């Protein structure tokens with residue numbers, strides 16, 4: 001199976017990707033253990049991330065933040081906590097960091113606002129919750145979880161979602177909380193390029209966060225949180241809060257994605273990966289590689305996913321030049337990667 005995947009990646013996907021000016025990378029999944037171990041994988045966004053545009057200081061900050069999030073999730077799992085709690089704990093760290101396009105570091109809309117989306121799904125029950133277009137919520141992932149656990153609904157948007165959150169004790173912040181100079185400068189660059197009729201600068205669009213976890217009880221879950229895409233307008237909503245597109249989990253498979261959301265929505269990326277694994281009996285790695293490296297690439301859809309199955313096998317294919325990502329298993333040793341060649 002692994003050889004087939006390698007064959008596919010090298011000989012079929014590579015020319016396609018070369019044509020699309022993208023790169024191929026799929027992380028090898030470890031061999032299946034006899035019993036379900038607990039584990040957690042995360043991403044901090046995929047996109048044009050290269051050593052050439054990265055300073056050593058910034059790289060250090062990213063690695064430290066990813067490590068901190070991994071350790072926070074691991075602590076929950078090691079203590080017997082649920083995959084949902086681990087996901088929330090790890091995503092809180094990234095939502096509070098200005099480095100990621102989620103929570104504090106959310107990108108700006110064309111009107112200079114921050115509109116946040118998030119979702120969470122419990123694979124063991126198929127329960128899910130999501131919010132879109134919220135502007136005053138410090139931790140959108142927690143509001144998504146409240147929607148799942150304290151309402152009869154799956155998805156809430158805008159001021160209604162915030163009113164529900166307020167009733168249920170979610171932490172609200174003023175709009176000014178989400179101002180960061182870096183994201184503001186990104187918006188100015190993107191809008192200047194748009195005025196000139198140029199393509200948007202490629203490095204201005206990444207940073208969504210997502211976590212997939214398997215707990216000691218064998219329960220899989222997935223969560224994703226984002227500010228969306230720089231310069232988005234008209235109340236645009238991406239894939240992150242769409243169950244099945246940016247986030248999906250069932251008893252056997254859990255996925256969180258990052259990338260150009262419109263492609264992830266049209267291809268129902270997260271649930272397509274789990275469906276391929278189930279119906280076609282593909283390994284998780286085969287299923288995820290097919291969707292990210294073949295289907296999306298053919299359409300020009302840039303991005304990547306993190307995915308895990310109920311045995312703790314995991315994979316992280318992405319068709320962009322980099323993806324902030326990490327893994328932590330039972331041994332508690334955090335591993336983080338940024339570029340495709342590491």
Ligand code: ASP
Nearest residue numbers: 206208228238258259261
């Ligand atoms: N998927 C997100 C969106 O389209 C953006 C990202 O992952 O960076 O809203």
